[in-house]
Amino acid sequence: MASSAAAGFLSRGNSGNASNMRGLVQFIADLRNARARELEEKRINKELANIRCVLIFSIAGRNSKVRRIHGNLSGYHKKKYVCKLLYIYILGWNVDFGHLEAVNLISANKYSEKQIGYLAMTLFLHEQHELLHLVVNSIRKDLMDHNELFNCLALHAIANVGGREMGEALSGEVHRLLISPTSKAFVKKKAALTLLRLYRKHPDIVQPQWAERIISLMDDADMGVALSVTSLVMALAQDQPEQYKGSYVKAAARMKRILVDGEYAADYLYYKVPCPWIQVKLLRLLQYYPPSEDTHVRELIRESLQKILNLALEMPKNVQQNNAQNAVLFEAINLIIHLDTEQALMKQISTRLGKFIQSRETNVRYLGLEAMTHLAARAETLDPIKQHQAIIIGSLKDRDISVRRKGLDLLYSMCDQTNAQPIVGELLQYLQNADFAIREEMVLKIAILTEKYATDVQWYVDISLRLIAMAGDHVSDEVWQRVIQIVTNNEELQVYAAQNILQYVKADHCHETLVKIGGYILGEFGHLIADDKGGSPIEQFLALYGKLQGCSMGTRAIILSCFIKFVNLFPEIKPRIMYVFETYSYTLDSELQQRACEYLALARLPTDDLLRTVCDEMPPFPERQSALLSRLHQKHANTSDKRTWVVGGKDANANEKEFTLGKNPGLKRAFSSANGGVSQSNGATNGSNGTNGHATTTNDLAGLNMNDAGPSEPKTLKAPNLASAAHLSPDWEIGYNKLLLKGEGVLYEDGQIQIGVRSEYRSQMACVILYFSNKAPIAVTSFTTTLDLEPAEKENLSWEVKGLPESTIHEGAQSQQMIMFEAKKVFEKSPTIRISYLAGALQALTLKLPVAIHKFMDPAELSADDFFKRWKQIGGAPREAQQIFGLKGTKDGDREFTDSFIRKTIEGFRWGVLDGVDPNKKNFVGASVLHTGSGGKFGCLLRLEPNYGTQKLRLTIRATDESVPPIMIKLMEERLAIGVSTAPETTEAPTYRDISDAFGNVLVT
Secondary structure, three states, rough: HHHHHHHHHOOOOHHHHHEEEEEEEHHHHHHHHHHHHHHHHHHHHHHHHHHHHHHHHHHHHOOHHHHHOOOOOOOOHHHHHHHHHHHHHHOOOOOOOHHHHHHHHHHHHHHHHHHHHHHHHHOOOOOOOOOHHHHHHHHHHHHHOOOHHHHHHHHHHHHOOOOOOHHHHHHHHHHHHHOOOOOOOOHHHHHHHHHHHHHHHHHHHHOHHHHHHHHHHOOOOHHHHHHHEEEEEEHHHOOOOOOOOHHHHHHHHHHHHHHHOOOHHHHHHEEEOHHHHHHHHHHHHHHOOOOOHHHHHHHHHHHHHHHHHHHHHOOOOOHHHHHHHHHHHHHHHHHHHHHHOOHHHHHHHHHHHHHHHHOHHHHHHHHHHHHHHHHHHHHOOOOHOOHHHHHHHHHHOOOHHHHHHHHHHHHHHHHOOOHHHHHHHHHHHHHHHHHHHHHHHHHHHHHHHHHHHHHHHHHHHHHHHHHHHHHHHOOOHHHHHHHHHHHOOOHHHHHHHHHHHHHHOOOOOOHHHHHHHHHHHHHHHHHHHOOOOOOOOHHHHHHHHHHHOOOOHHHHHHHHHHHHHHHOHHHHHHHHHHHHHHHOOOOOOHHHHHHHHHHHHHOOOOOOOOHHHHHOOOOOOOOOOOHHHHHHHHHHOOOOOOOOOOOOOOHHOOOHHHHHHHHOOOOOOOOOOOOOOOOOOOHHHOOOOOOOOOHHHHHHHOOOOOOOOOOOEEEEEEOOOOOOOHHOOOOHHHHHHHHHHOEEEEEEEEEEEEEEEEEEEEEEEEEEEEEEEEOOOOOOHHHHHEEEOOOOOOOEEEEEEOOOOOOOOOOEEEEEEEEEEEOOOOOOOOOOOEEEEEEEEEEEEEEEOOOOOHEEEEOOOOOOOHHHHHHHHHHOOOOOEEEEEEOOOOOOOOEEEOHHHHHHHHHHHHEEEEOOOOOOOOOOOEEEEEEEEEEEEEEEEEEEEEEEOOEEEEEEEOOOOOOHHHHHHHHHHHHHHOOOOOOOOOOOOOOHHHHHHHHHOOOOO
């Protein structure tokens, strides 16, 4: 059986060699048939000796007879010997002497030999191996080869053993294979996954300029390529969301095409679920970004999500179909919760989740509880979740520990002021029988909930001490130190806490953590209960002294510190305490000995002044770092996927810094005072810090506000925004300048694409339709548009995309995109659009859209009296702007100002030209009303005084808002300064395309 299997594998590359591999097959059979370890070892040593002899002499043999015998090893024999070495290596033997020969096989021309060479390389070598740099050139050669199988072998090798050096040297070739239009689909898939592997090991290997090209492959016709590229984009988008934000629209559109339009190959229909793997990835990718503001994109997502929910109404009996359907459904539910805007969908999932958590299937219960925890982190109200509180509490007794963990997370997240006490009570009751694996996490969550929702100080003390008594071994230092901090900072707690802790310490069986709390609290506040029955100084001393011998050294140190405070507070028991100090001054532990000696010296001083100073009451803790929440977040292991929410309800997710802590458990936390200010940190006993003591009880117990997320994360190089005005394409201004004065026309045209614009403006609203015509002889794919505007202008001009162009535009076809703009305030910069598509290679354009502030003006008519009256009312600066200018860029008088040119330009800027108003008939006077959404309407007046002799213009603009004149005068100056050509106009004969367009609609009979 073993020999036949080996022969089958090793002869795949060259079927004619199957009978010639007898030596290898026989060797494997001998090892399989060896009855004892010694026989196997003997056979392996014999074979190693033979191989060593053959390989060494074939490389370095000097004797001519030896060379004749061994010096001409064929590629086939080399392959056979390397295969034997591979098998021996897998059995655990050292075969270092054969590494070089194995590496040399990579440069072979035959696939079967090259395959064994790459297999040996990935097994024998590691990232830091000294031989690895010898194969870089061979791998590069295989990546550049036209043989796709060689490409795949090289990609496998890079993914398996490629380190930083190899990645930096070859990542460019891997990227080339990924984006090349000639690469086969299976090569593209492997290239995408190889880049993903390199990125996970060394993120800086993937270059920022690759982003746009990688995103465009999400539209690839081959579903396997799209799946692999989506996996790569998911990893990249987690760390560089801004750079890969274009993937959001791609994911939404691809989801719609798969689910609604049914665009997928039959091979990818898995048990009646279309492409479940890519669906899950796309749904997850959409969660990495905030909800889109574009209505059209939101509609695409809504339509896809509704389709998923409808398909999930039927419960299939087939297990595989059920698993695939549930995988997609729960990821869709998480996306719906993340969007938090689709109220109709939210109602649907709330009811379904209630059924899921009662399901008989463990996996469904687990996913239902997790989704409900996510819902608790986002929902405005917890009422739909509280309806199932009894079932959720019951999940703590589930037979599966994973379900119990999720039930605990959900109870923690759904807790608020109304149900805190019953939930904490249930958790305490369950804690007694809980698994050891989750006890520490339960203790942390109970402690946090107790702090956060404590309205009664006595309830807080009772629960905290009861919690420590029940699960002392699982109580981390943060928990008991936090109790001390809160008691110290709240005077109303001190007496009650001292009374209760004394009763615990007096008990025969008291956990050491309670002894630590008792040592601190009784030392600080024991004098407050000294007159109470059962709380006399001697009883406090005896209670702690009785626990002294059975505690660890750290706890003993706390008790000795408590005793020196007793010396200061209760002189009547000083002799007993002095005896304890004298005893411990001879102990073997250096820390305890030093404490005892110092305390003994303090107590023996003739005056008590120094003792009182040293034992003065501890001040309130001003700040605390690394508290309970940071400890809790460390309990949740990080995964390769980005966490888009954290366990802990809406508050934890609403606080940006708290959310950052959840994603980065190593960060430090700082706690604020009640007034929101941050206090300066200082040290505290036992390494514990605390919050400001002047906080109110409720706010102080909450202790969940975070004002410092600790050290910032290392900054990464920011990729350029290719859609911004800084990256405008050549010749963009030709169409832009024309369309500044017209409502429709051609914005840009080249040999592959024509972009037309048609616009309509009403008050502060504008409707702009872009037409994209494919002039190329082939279809263009992955057609993508991205709008951009300078951040400072985004609050002045807003837009909403009503429709996206088709992803694929066929030869001679046209697609369109509608955009609605609103001028909320006066804006200066026009928006830009980035257009990218695949026509063989990636083609990209960045153009400025002809949407300027003057487009939102309506011409007005005024009489001469009204005009000059309003002109005087507006007055001069700052509501006036004036500029004197001439022609720019003119040579030898080839351009000039003319009356018709000026009039046409003024009317193009949507001014109402008022003839006969100005006393000088050569001057131009205009009026208009500018509409904005937030600022309202602004009256605008214009006066232009031309001097045709000197070819100069004086332009004056006044407006009721001071921000309008400088912007308008700048726009008009740029356009007017061009002038009009003095050369006579020449008419060109119409082209064949012009004639076809003109007569295209004529019916010939």
